[in-house]
Amino acid sequence: MKNVIKFVAIALVAVSVSSCATVFGGPITDYQRTRPAAGEPQREIRVGALVADLLLFWPGAVIDFATGAIYKPHPSATAANK
Template identity: 60%
Template sequence: MRKLKQALCILMACTMLSSCATLFGGKVTEYQKTRPAAGEPQRELRIGAFIADLLIFWPSLAVDFATGAIYKPKAAASK
């Protein structure tokens, strides 16, 4: 039973620490956290982080999507 608990803890740590966009994407903005309303354009994905998550440890995609870190931050308004 103790080995099972240790294995679960290690699996959870791997899942939480292997999310590329969460670790290397910088601060998550409110724009990334908020779902677009009906009629608004969809948020763009960070393709590099998406592919890295798929190749390294695909369950980490759930962490990146849950935190919103997988989405690109909103571009600054140009004048």
């Protein structure tokens, strides 16, 4: 029984920290959250975070896409913060 509890605890920790862009990507902007309208350019994906999600724990990619954290922030927003 102890081994089952340890396994479940480790699995829960792995799931909670596995979405790399959500955890390490910084604050999520409105640009990342909203879908582009028809005719607008598509948002760029953070390739490094996507690869890390797929290698470490693929459901983390689902979380990152759902939160919008997998997308790069708007270029003008990053230039304004510097």
